[in-house]
Amino acid sequence: MHETTASILQALKEAGYKFTGKRRAVVDLFVENRDRYFSAKEVYDHVSQIYPSVSFDTIYRTLGILVEQNVIEPMEFADDRARYRLQCARGHHHHLVCLRCGASIPIEECPIDRIRQQVPNFHIADHRLEIYGYCQRCAQEGGERLERGQT
Amino acid sequence: MHETTASILQALKEAGYKFTGKRRAVVDLFVENRDRYFSAKEVYDHVSQIYPSVSFDTIYRTLGILVEQNVIEPMEFADDRARYRLQCARGHHHHLVCLRCGASIPIEECPIDRIRQQVPNFHIADHRLEIYGYCQRCAQEGGERLERGQT
DNA sequence: TCTCAAATCAGAACGATTCCGATTTGGGTT
DNA sequence: AACCCAAATCGGAATCGTTCTGATTTGAGA
Numbered sequence: 039m040h041e042t043t044a045s046i047l048q049a050l051k052e053a054g055y056k057f058t059g060k061r062r063a064v065v066d067l068f069v070e071n072r073d074r075y076f077s078a079k080e081v082y083d084h085v086s087q088i089y090p091s092v093s094f095d096t097i098y099r100t101l102g103i104l105v106e107q108n109v110i111e112p113m114e115f116a117d118d119r120a121r122y123r124l125q126c127a128r129g130h131h132h133h134l135v136c137l138r139c140g141a142s143i144p145i146e147e148c149p150i151d152r153i154r155q156q157v158p159n160f161h162i163a164d165h166r167l168e169i170y171g172y173c174q175r176c177a178q179e180g181g182e183r184l185e186r187g188q189t
Numbered sequence: 190m191h192e193t194t195a196s197i198l199q200a201l202k203e204a205g206y207k208f209t210g211k212r213r214a215v216v217d218l219f220v221e222n223r224d225r226y227f228s229a230k231e232v233y234d235h236v237s238q239i240y241p242s243v244s245f246d247t248i249y250r251t252l253g254i255l256v257e258q259n260v261i262e263p264m265e266f267a268d269d270r271a272r273y274r275l276q277c278a279r280g281h282h283h284h285l286v287c288l289r290c291g292a293s294i295p296i297e298e299c300p301i302d303r304i305r306q307q308v309p310n311f312h313i314a315d316h317r318l319e320i321y322g323y324c325q326r327c328a329q330e331g332g333e334r335l336e337r338g339q340t
Numbered sequence: 341t342c343t344c345a346a347a348t349c350a351g352a353a354c355g356a357t358t359c360c361g362a363t364t365t366g367g368g369t370t
Numbered sequence: 371a372a373c374c375c376a377a378a379t380c381g382g383a384a385t386c387g388t389t390c391t392g393a394t395t396t397g398a399g400a
Contacts, residue, residue, distance in 0.1 A: 056346060056397050078387075093349050098388065100347095114265070119387070134311045147307060149300035153320065156298060160285045162322040169304065171313040207366050207377060229356075244380050249357065251378095270356070 043069045046109050053107055063088050064100045068110055068124040075113060075121035075140045113168065132167045138176035145169075194220045197260050204258055214239050215251045219261055219275040225291045226264060226272035264319070283318045289327035296320075 046065050047057050055061075063085045067076065076084075082097045101122055104110045110122045113135075123142055133142040150165050171177075194216050198208050206212075214236045218227065227235075233248045252273055255261045261273045264286075274293055284293040301316050322328075 054346090058347065058397075060348085091349070093351090094388075095350090095390080096348060134308060134313070136311075137314065143308070143311065145304060145308065147300060147304050149298060149303075149318070150320070152300075153296060153298050157285060157294070157296065159325040160287075160294065160322055161324075161328045162285070162320055163288065164321040166317065166319045167300070168317045169301070169313055170315040171311055173312075174310040177312045205377090209366075209378070211379085242380070244382090245357075246359080246381085247379055 049107060049109070050103070055103060060085055060089055060092055060096055061100050064097070064104070065109070068104075068122070072124050073141050073143070075123045075135065075142055077119045077121050079119070081122070114166075132169065134169045134171060134173070136173040136176050137170050138172055141173050143173065200258060200260070201254070206254055211236055211240055211243055211247055212251050215248070215255070216260070219255075219273070223275050224293055226274045226286065226293055227291070228270045228272050230270070232273070265317075283320065285320045285322060285324075287324040287327050288321050289323055292324050294324065 043062065043065050046069070047062070050061070051057060064081055067081060067084045078094070078097055078101060081101065082092065082094055085092045085097065101110070101112075105112055105122070108125050111125045113121050113123070113133075121140075126144060130148065131144050131146060132148060133144055135142050149167065150162065154162055194213065197216050197220070198213070201212070202208060215232055218232060218235045229245070229248055229252060232252065233243065233245055236243045236248065252261070252263075256263055256273070259276050262276045264272050264274070264284075272291075277295055281299065282295050282297060283299060284295055286293050300318065301313065305313055
């Protein structure tokens with residue numbers, strides 16, 4: 039979908055949003071870490087390195103705009119904090135999410151069609167499939183028992 | 190697993206927990222609505238009809254004990270409120286959850302084995318599959334556009 | 341440059357959940 | 371039936387992620 043910071047900025051502009059340094063900082067973070075999920079706090083920490091006075095309000099507002107513009111996609115981890123990652127180009131799919139490094143690995147498999155066939159009387163409106171675990175690298179590096187729920 | 194309020198109370202007793210009227214009220218709600226999910230607030234509302242002075246602390250503590258004792262199982266809906274329902278007897282499985290009435294309908298299908306085979310290098314630790322929609326009855330009754338996020 | 345809606349800030353507000361210190365109570369023991 | 375004490379409860383404060391508010395600043399088109 040969006041490949042570069044520039045194309046995203048262009049899209050925002052066409053949608054009537056202004057472009058600011060803080061927004062660039064947010065977009066950059068996602069573009070430069072294409073496969074990672076970031077929590078609002080992580081985004082805040084990144085931006086505040088460049089703009090120490092940035093507020094959470096600005097972070098959340100920017101994230102909201104980026105979600106609305108399909109630049110990033112939100113996902114709720116099991117720890118009650120929303121995370122975001124750059125929207126994937128391809129269509130509907132799910133991810134393997136590393137509990138340690140936050141990497142997300144897309145997978146093709148989606149069980150919803152099979153399930154839909156099995157329950158013709160239930161009108162399926164939506165679904166979420168989230169798969170947690172450890173990527174190859176993180177599984178090797180000792181302390182793999184971080185579990186969900188850290189920064 | 191647990192079929193009656195009495196058998197649940199017995200299990201709690203054996204685990205060293207005292208039995209109180211408030212706990213009975215909580216257990217009753219789940220037993221008498223075997224297929225429904227309830228939010229903490231809904232449980233609170235139910236109990237406070239009988240014990241007007243009950244506190245949220247008591248509700249959450251009781252829910253915690255019941256989860257720990259495998260009497261009820263928690264599920265996070267997409268609206269950021271935890272819901273609970275009586276633990277199903279059978280093993281691992283997923284549910285269709287009605288966004289309108291809260292009913293949950295167990296299904297056999299679980300895609301995790303298939304996915305595990307496809308990604309041998311990723312150590313899958315956990316997964317969540319949540320399917321939202323409208324049960325047959327609720328789909329028929331007009332206003333089916335309640336979406337997620339009401340009481 | 342001028343203008344003004346959009347963006348930003350600091351801090352208050354919010355809602356679900358948890359914690360805390362003080363008080364009450366279930367239920368086993370006399 | 372009275373005693374005891376850990377468990378349970380209460381009310382209210384605290385926490386945490388997120389959102390709102392009111393005042394101030396700023397991007398970018400005229």
